[in-house]
Amino acid sequence: MFAYTVKRLIQMVVVLWAVSVIVFLMMSFTGDPVFMVIPIDSSDAEIEQARRILGLDRSLTEQYFIFLGNLLQGDFGTSYVFRQPAIDLILERLPATMEIVVVAMVIATTIAIPLGVYAGANPGKPLSRLIMSGSLLGISLPGFWVGMMLIYFFAVEWRIFPSSGRGDTVEVFGVPTSLLTADGWSHVLLPAITLSVGTLAILLRITRAGMMEVSRQDYMKFARAKGVSRRGVLYGHGLRNGLIPVVTIFGLQLGDLIAFATITETIFGWPGMGKLLVDSIYRADRPVIVVYLMLVALIFVVINFLIDILYTMIDPRITVK
Amino acid sequence: MMQAFLASQFFFNWRRNLSAIIGSVIIAIFIVIVAFGPLMVAQDPYDLTQLNLLDSYKPPVWLPGGDPRYLLGTDGQGRDVLASIIYGTRVSALIGIAAMLCSCLIGTSLGLLAGFYGGRLDAIIMRIADLQLSFPSMLIALFLMSAVGTGVDKVLIALTAVGWVVYARTVRGSTLGEIEKEYVQAARVAGLTNAKIIRRHVLPNVLTPLIVIATVQVGTFILIEASLSFLGVGVPITQPSLGLLIKNGFDVLFSGLWWTSVFPGLMIMAMVFGINLFGDFLRDELNPRLK
Numbered sequence: 001m002f003a004y005t006v007k008r009l010i011q012m013v014v015v016l017w018a019v020s021v022i023v024f025l026m027m028s029f030t031g032d033p034v035f036m037v038i039p040i041d042s043s044d045a046e047i048e049q050a051r052r053i054l055g056l057d058r059s060l061t062e063q064y065f066i067f068l069g070n071l072l073q074g075d076f077g078t079s080y081v082f083r084q085p086a087i088d089l090i091l092e093r094l095p096a097t098m099e100i101v102v103v104a105m106v107i108a109t110t111i112a113i114p115l116g117v118y119a120g121a122n123p124g125k126p127l128s129r130l131i132m133s134g135s136l137l138g139i140s141l142p143g144f145w146v147g148m149m150l151i152y153f154f155a156v157e158w159r160i161f162p163s164s165g166r167g168d169t170v171e172v173f174g175v176p177t178s179l180l181t182a183d184g185w186s187h188v189l190l191p192a193i194t195l196s197v198g199t200l201a202i203l204l205r206i207t208r209a210g211m212m213e214v215s216r217q218d219y220m221k222f223a224r225a226k227g228v229s230r231r232g233v234l235y236g237h238g239l240r241n242g243l244i245p246v247v248t249i250f251g252l253q254l255g256d257l258i259a260f261a262t263i264t265e266t267i268f269g270w271p272g273m274g275k276l277l278v279d280s281i282y283r284a285d286r287p288v289i290v291v292y293l294m295l296v297a298l299i300f301v302v303i304n305f306l307i308d309i310l311y312t313m314i315d316p317r318i319t320v321k
Numbered sequence: 322m323m324q325a326f327l328a329s330q331f332f333f334n335w336r337r338n339l340s341a342i343i344g345s346v347i348i349a350i351f352i353v354i355v356a357f358g359p360l361m362v363a364q365d366p367y368d369l370t371q372l373n374l375l376d377s378y379k380p381p382v383w384l385p386g387g388d389p390r391y392l393l394g395t396d397g398q399g400r401d402v403l404a405s406i407i408y409g410t411r412v413s414a415l416i417g418i419a420a421m422l423c424s425c426l427i428g429t430s431l432g433l434l435a436g437f438y439g440g441r442l443d444a445i446i447m448r449i450a451d452l453q454l455s456f457p458s459m460l461i462a463l464f465l466m467s468a469v470g471t472g473v474d475k476v477l478i479a480l481t482a483v484g485w486v487v488y489a490r491t492v493r494g495s496t497l498g499e500i501e502k503e504y505v506q507a508a509r510v511a512g513l514t515n516a517k518i519i520r521r522h523v524l525p526n527v528l529t530p531l532i533v534i535a536t537v538q539v540g541t542f543i544l545i546e547a548s549l550s551f552l553g554v555g556v557p558i559t560q561p562s563l564g565l566l567i568k569n570g571f572d573v574l575f576s577g578l579w580w581t582s583v584f585p586g587l588m589i590m591a592m593v594f595g596i597n598l599f600g601d602f603l604r605d606e607l608n609p610r611l612k
Contacts, residue, residue: 142551145589
């Protein structure tokens with residue numbers, strides 16, 4: 001186990017390094033950031049000076065090593081627009097994003113798993129067919145459009161929920177959260193529901209497939225023959241094994257939710273790091289985009305690592321290699 | 322040919338599968354829209370001489386103030402919503418299909434090379450694929466678009482860059498299985514060149530699993546393109562896709578002008594739903610093991 005953890009940690013470092021190279025290369029193709037810091041009508045001498053300050057007069061390789069060196073020292077660059085360290089801007093907004101991602105995940109899981117278990121345990125029943133058609137519709141919907149429809153009905157027509165912003169927040173251990181105030185919840189609900197739709201549909205389908213797979217196993221039949229109730233077999237024997245694929249997908253979905261949070265936050269004016277990314281793309285605020293991608297890459301490799309560990313805990317038959 | 326198809330197991334199962342039939346009908350309708358769409362509507366929504374500002378923001382025909390000339394209402398420039406949806410559907414569908422073809426071509430080629438030759442080439446291709454799969458497609462596409470700028474060709478590049486991986490992995494896996502088989506050994510003994518063995522012998526035998534992937538991918542691509550265009554980093558405003566139409570509609574949604582964004586959204590939903598229904602049927606047919 002220890003050797004495995006060390007090996008995985010090395011892999012994670014390699015992945016992050018690869019991401020830093022790709023991000024750096026792609027970013028160096030996009031326009032000239034010099035005009036982000038100085039006015040377009042600056043003189044040639046001023047442009048030259050700004051280039052030197054930004055380090056753009058050096059070769060690409062040199063620039064990369066400076067960039068990497070700064071990253072390793074915890075210097076992630078300064079936003080061209082806010083004139084603040086890019087990492088601070090993102091970390092400030094991270095809790096808001098995590099809030100809707102977590103609420104969306106909770107909504108998706110609590111609805112998807114029971115429905116998926118039902119549809120997997122009772123294939124062919126009308127209700128199961130309805131659930132499956134609904135889930136197929138769920139993966140065919142553009143998520144942002146669902147958000148707009150929710151805004152139209154709940155905010156514009158019926159005026160039940162606000163359409164944008166984060167609402168009142170309370171500080172918990174220095175981190176502001178909307179999840180402890182009624183006003184905060186009324187702001188969280190619509191974005192979280194929007195975000196949860198796709199994940200809900202996918203988790204449901206995976207749960208169903210997993211349950212159908214296990215219900216064919218001999219130990220299920222044996223448990224029934226032994227006299228365990230249908231419900232007991234389903235939840236005691238079936239669920240644990242049927243959920244193994246769900247755990248894998250869970251990790252991938254967490255990543256997808258963070259990615260789709262960019263759109264959801266844009267629609268709902270939610271002050272998270274996804275909206276910051278989209279705004280930074282519009283403003284060509286290169287340092288912020290780079291830090292966002294590096295941070296998200298870090299989050300993803302950590303999630304993947306945790307999922308693999310969790311995997312061996314749920315299913316002792318799987319051993320790490 | 323036709324008779325053989327009508328007598329096939331595939332057709333037999335298709336006829337008995339309601340969702341497969343619904344999916345096929347939806348796809349057929351969309352093919353007609355894409356092929357003949359501009360002939361079906363009176364207005365070319367991007368010919369400014371045909372627009373009349375006096376007709377702007379008309380609601381759909383069944384609401385008070387509706388105009389029989391504009392079935393689904395008009396937008397802020399007096400553009401017929403139905404006409405712009407039909408033009409937008411063409412953009413969305415063609416981008417989805419073209420990006421799928423590019424991904425399939427590149428992914429399959431790389432998969433064949435990786436599986437057939439193995440070694441360092443295989444290692445490099447597969448490490449890139451692994452790296453890419455640990456990130457959501459949407460985020461990679463968004464990042465690429467932010468780097469290369471907007472445009473239909475740029476969207477195609479971004480979608481292909483995220484789409485090739487799944488083909489490469491699948492094809493590599495089946496190629497590894499195929500090259501062990503006797504017919505490939507026989508071809509080698511017969512003195513065929515590697516290029517010929519790959520093209521004539523391995524390729525035809527690794528294609529079947531790709532059909533399902535390709536079908537479903539068109540739907541996925543349509544959704545990703547819509548998201549990119551919604552964020553303003555996808556297609557240009559001169560060639561709006563359904564996603565961009567929804568974005569334009571979003572700006573006026575708060576004034577209660579819902580029809581400019583609701584209908585394009587329903588259109589995407591119908592198109593992708595049809596593709597997914599048919600894709601599900603294909604999966605059951607082509608991989609009976611998973612049924």
